[in-house]
Amino acid sequence: MRVIVIGAGPAGRFSATALKAMGGEPVVIEKDFLGGECANKRCIVEVSLAEYAVTLDVTEKMGLEPNAASFREVMGELRSFREMMRAFFDMQAKESGMEEIRGEAKLIDPKTVEVNGEMVKGDAIIIATGSRPLVPDIPGMDLDGVITYHDIIEMTELPEELVVVGGGAVGAAYACILGQLGSKVTVLERFKVLGEFDHDLRDYAIEQLKSRGISIFEGALVKEIKGGSRVESLLAEVDGEEREFSADCVLFATGLIPNSEIAKDIGVKIGERNEIIVNERMQTNVDGVYAAGDVIGPPFLTPVARREGWVAASNIMGKDVRMDYSLIPHFVPLFMEFSSVGLTEEEAVAEYGRENIAVLMMPPAVPYPSGCRSIWLARLDPRLTGMMKLVIERKSRKILGAHMASYTGKNAMHYLAALMKRGFTIDELAEIIEVYPDNDLFPVMAKMMLGMV
Numbered sequence: 001m002r003v004i005v006i007g008a009g010p011a012g013r014f015s016a017t018a019l020k021a022m023g024g025e026p027v028v029i030e031k032d033f034l035g036g037e038c039a040n041k042r043c044i045v046e047v048s049l050a051e052y053a054v055t056l057d058v059t060e061k062m063g064l065e066p067n068a069a070s071f072r073e074v075m076g077e078l079r080s081f082r083e084m085m086r087a088f089f090d091m092q093a094k095e096s097g098m099e100e101i102r103g104e105a106k107l108i109d110p111k112t113v114e115v116n117g118e119m120v121k122g123d124a125i126i127i128a129t130g131s132r133p134l135v136p137d138i139p140g141m142d143l144d145g146v147i148t149y150h151d152i153i154e155m156t157e158l159p160e161e162l163v164v165v166g167g168g169a170v171g172a173a174y175a176c177i178l179g180q181l182g183s184k185v186t187v188l189e190r191f192k193v194l195g196e197f198d199h200d201l202r203d204y205a206i207e208q209l210k211s212r213g214i215s216i217f218e219g220a221l222v223k224e225i226k227g228g229s230r231v232e233s234l235l236a237e238v239d240g241e242e243r244e245f246s247a248d249c250v251l252f253a254t255g256l257i258p259n260s261e262i263a264k265d266i267g268v269k270i271g272e273r274n275e276i277i278v279n280e281r282m283q284t285n286v287d288g289v290y291a292a293g294d295v296i297g298p299p300f301l302t303p304v305a306r307r308e309g310w311v312a313a314s315n316i317m318g319k320d321v322r323m324d325y326s327l328i329p330h331f332v333p334l335f336m337e338f339s340s341v342g343l344t345e346e347e348a349v350a351e352y353g354r355e356n357i358a359v360l361m362m363p364p365a366v367p368y369p370s371g372c373r374s375i376w377l378a379r380l381d382p383r384l385t386g387m388m389k390l391v392i393e394r395k396s397r398k399i400l401g402a403h404m405a406s407y408t409g410k411n412a413m414h415y416l417a418a419l420m421k422r423g424f425t426i427d428e429l430a431e432i433i434e435v436y437p438d439n440d441l442f443p444v445m446a447k448m449m450l451g452m453v
Contacts, residue, residue, distance in 0.1 A: 001019075001023075001024045001025065001123050001124065001316060001317060002024075002025040002027065002121070002122045002123050003015075003019050003024055003025065003026050003027070003122055003123060003124045003125070003126060003313070003316055004026075004027050004029065004113050004120055004122035004124070004125045004126070005019075005026050005027065005028045005029065005125075005126045005128060006029050006105045006107075006113065006125065006126065006127050006128060006129055006262065007029075007030065007036065007127070007128035007129045007130055007293070007295075008028050008029075008030035008033075008034045008035070008036060008089075008093075008100075008128075009035065009036015009037055009038060009039075009128060009130050009293060009294075009305065010036055010038055010293060010302045010303075010305040010306045010309065011036075011126075011128035011130075011292035011293025011294075011295075011305040011306065011308055011309035011312075012028060012030070012036070012126070012128035012292075012293070012309060013028075013034065013035070013036075013089075013093075013306075013309070014305075014306040014307075014309040014310055014313075015126050015128060015292060015309030015310065015312050015313040016028050016096075016098055016309075016313075017096070018309065018310045018313035018314060018317075019313045019316070019317065020096060020097070020098055022313065022314070022317040022319075023317070024313070024316070024317055025099075026098050026099070027098075027099045027100075027101065027120060027122060028093070028098060028099065028100045028101070029100075029101045029102075029103065029105045029113065029115050029120070030100070030101075030102060031102070031103060031104040031105070033086050033089075034086065034089035034090060034093060034100075035085060035086065035089045036130050036293075037130050037131065037294070038302045039082075039085050039086075039089065040082060040085075040086070040153075041149065041150050041152075041153060042149060043302055044082070044085065045078065045082075045149070045152055045153045046149070046152075046170070046173055046174070046177070046333065047333055048078055048081065049074075049078065049152075049177045049181075050173060050176070050177050050333035050334075051333075052074060052181075053176065053177045053180035053181055053335075054180075054333075054335060054336065054407075056068060056180055056181070057180050057212070057335050058377070061377055061380060061384060062376055062377070062380070071155075071156075071157065071158040071181060071182070072156050072157070074181075075153070075154075075155055075156060078153060079153060079154075082153065101115055101116070101120065103115040103116040105262065106262070106265075107125070107127075107262055107263065107265055107266045108266075109266060110125065110266060110286050110287060110288045110289050111123065111124075111125070111288060113125065123288070124288045124289070124290065124316045125288065125289050125290065126282075126290045126291065126292060126309070126312050126313070126316070127260075127262065127263055127268075127276060127284075127289065127290070127291040127292075127295055128291070128292050128293045128295060128305075128309060129258075129259040129260070129262055129293075129295045130258075130259050130293055130294045130295060131256040131257060131258045131259055131294035131295065131300060132150075132256065132257055132259055133148035133149060133150055133252065133253075133254075133255075133256060133257075134254055134255040134256055134257040135148060135252045135254060136222065136252070136254060138222060138223065138224060138225065139224045139225065140224055140225025140226060140227065140231065141225060143225055143227050143229070143230055143231045144229055144230040144231065145159075145227070145230045145231035145247075145248055145249045145250065146225055146231055146249075146250045146252070147249065147250070147251050147252070148251070148252050148253070149170055149174065149251075149253065152174065152251075158178070158181055158182055158183055159178065159183045159247075159248050159249030160183065160184065160248050161183070161184045161186075161246050161247045161248050161249070162175075162178055162179075162183040162184065162185050162186070162247065162248075162249045162250075162251060163185075163186045163187075163188060163234050163245050163247040163249070163250045163251070164185060164186070164187045164188070164250075164251045164253060165188050165222050165234075165250060165251065165252045165253065165254055166187075166188075166189060166252065166253035166254040166255070167187050167188075167189030167192070167193030167194060167195075167216065167218070167253075168189075168194070168195070168196070168253060168255070169194075169196075169330075169332045170253040171187060171189070171251070171253030171254075172187070172193060172194055172205070172209070172332060172334060173332055173333050173334060174251055174253065175187045175209065175214055176209060176212070176214070176333075176334045176335055177333075178251075179209075179212060179213060179214045180212065180335070183249075184213070185213070185214045185215070186214075186215040186216075186217070186245055186247075187209075187214060187215065187216045187217065188217050188220035188222060188234075188236055188238075188245070189216070189217070189218050189219075189220060190218075190219070190220060190221055191218065191219075192218055193205075193206060193216055193218060194206070194332070194338075197338065197340065197344070197403070198340065198344035198345055198346070198389060198391075198401070198403045199344070199345065199346060200345070200361065200363075200387065200389055200403070201338060201340065201387070201389065201403045201404075201405060204364050204386075204387055204405055205334055205338055205405070207364075207383075208334070208335055208383075209334070209335075212335065217236075217238050217243075219238060219239045220236045220237070220238045220239075221236060221237045221238075222234060222235070222236045223235045223236055223237060223242075225250055226244075230248070231247055231248060231249065231250050232246070232247070232248070233245060233246050233247055234247050234250055256294060256300050257273070257274050258273070258274045258275045258276065258294055258295045258296065258297055259294075259295055260274050260275060260276045260295055261274075263276055263284070263289070263291070266286060266289070267285070267286055268284045268285065268286050268289060268291075269284065269285045271297065273297060275295065275296050275297030276291040276295050276296050276297075277296075278290070278291050278292075278296050280311075280322040280323050281311065281312075281315040281320075281321065281322055281323070282296075282308055282311050282312035282315065282323065283315065290312040290315070290316065291312070292305065292308035292309045292311070292312045293305035293308055293309065296308070299325075299328060299330070301328065301330060303328075303414075304325075304328060307323065308323055311323045326421065327341055327342055327417045327420050327421055328341070328417070329341040329410075329413035329414050329416070329417045330413075331410040331413065334405075336374075336386055336405055336406055336407050337404075337405070337406060337407060337408065337409055337410040338404075338405045339403075339404050339405075339409055339410035339413045340401070340402065340403045340404070340413070341401065341402050341413045341416055341417045341420065342391070342399070342400050342401035342402060342417070342420055343391055343400045343401040344391070344401060344403070345357075345359055345389075345391050345401070347401070348391045348393075348400050348401060352393055352400075355394075356393060356394050356395065357391060357392060357393060357394060357400065358391075358392040358393075358394050358452060358453045359389065359390070359391055359392070360389070360390040360392065360426075360445060360446075360449045360452060360453070361387070361388065361389040361390070362387060362388045362389075362441070362445055363387055364382065364383040364385070364386070364387045364405075374386065374406065374407055375437065385406075386404065386405040386406040386407070386409070387404070387405050387406075388402075388403070388404045388405075388406070388409075388441060388442060388445055389401075389402070389403040389404070390402055390403075390426070390442065390445065390446070391403075392426050392453050394453060396423070396425070397425040397426050397427055397453055398420075398423055398424065398425050398426075399416075399419075399420050399424050399425065399426060399429065400420075402416055402420075402442060404440070404442075406440070408438075408440070409440050411440065412440035412442065416442070426446050426450065426453055427446075427450065429442060429443055429446040430443065430446035430447045430450055432446075
């Protein structure tokens with residue numbers, strides 16, 4: 001089975017890997033670099049900078065003098081790391097033996113793609129063309145200093161006054177990172193900053209962001225960016241009042257839009273948000289054409305894209321595999337890792353009723369989770385060590401949600417998600433013999449609080 005894979009990001013690369021493993025013949029077409037958005041412009045860039053910023057934050061909190069590199073040096077090192085990653089992906093593709101074509105693809109029909117003036121034929125097609133930043137159409141967007149996350153890795157100078165428009169995962173992460181590196185940061189969010197978080201986790205994040213000098217305004221609608229050739233200020237309506245914010249850089253983190261344009265010419269159905277419509281097998285409405293990754297819309301997560309690519313490949317190769325979007329873990333790199341899986345307390349109450357759920361929590365005032373990086377911080381201020389929260393259904397004692405802020409706690413979330421899918425209970429969690437000391441102390445919390453459920 002010869003399958004044309006358009007795009008070599010997480011969905012494309014992992015669908016090609018799966019096809020190869022199942023005896024298929026993948027042909028990967030990529031117009032830019034292997035690895036897609038994640039490796040070249042998005043999550044690797046964000047997490048690398050977050051790691052550096054968190055190290056500075058912890059060093060300063062411990063009263064030590066950080067030997068910090070200049071912003072220009074940091075970004076230069078990051079670009080060097082990107083080149084190393086690109087070389088690795090190229091080597092990986094070569095060693096796998098799969099066919100790779102560099103160039104821009106154009107769909108001719110459900111079995112034919114034109115690239116570099118030549119026709120490439122296949123038995124099926126997987127569209128994995130990713131997404132791009134979604135930016136509003138407002139005056140001043142063309143000024144120098146107006147950027148998206150795409151532009152971060154090319155920066156050489158740290159902004160003095162940064163306004164971040166959008167307080168979701170990307171906006172909050174870069175506000176934290178660039179604030180720690182020395183920018184004066186203001187976040188403008190139309191709704192709630194980190195609104196997808198459980199309320200206790202969200203409150204803790206906002207408290208700590210503000211304590212680090214980051215200004216946050218919710219209910220803010222951006223009207224105009226002002227300046228000469230470069231941005232000088234931003235005009236916004238905040239809770240019905242017009243305000244002007246000084247800035248030499250404005251970062252828009254206002255969402256993503258799928259790159260689905262390639263599919264329109266062959267009649268693939270496109271949704272209202274520019275996403276390719278697929279079923280749970282990753283099939284489009286056009287026979288033999290599949291899609292996976294950001295191009296099919298939210299949640300815009302690399303691990304989800306990988307799985308979608310694997311599901312698409314499996315179905316092409318004759319298996320019956322369906323995508324499951326339940327219990328997807330996620331994290332945001334702030335001054336520590338904020339991670340979650342399952343229902344928030346609010347969602348659990350809405351679904352099961354307040355009287356039918358129990359909430360177990362180690363709040364920020366308690367020096368847990370004290371493990372990697374945070375033991376010394378617990379001595380300075382327990383609120384610097386993070387928090388943990390479990391949401392439990394009382395009757396079955398099943399874990400409905402887990403939420404944590406800690407320095408390495410996210411590492412537990414994918415395993416916990418897999419166990420929760422199997423009906424994992426608070427009693428079973430308490431039976432685990434944990435590694436200690438560590439940042440993931442859910443088993444310890446379960447042992448201590450069993451009687452509260």
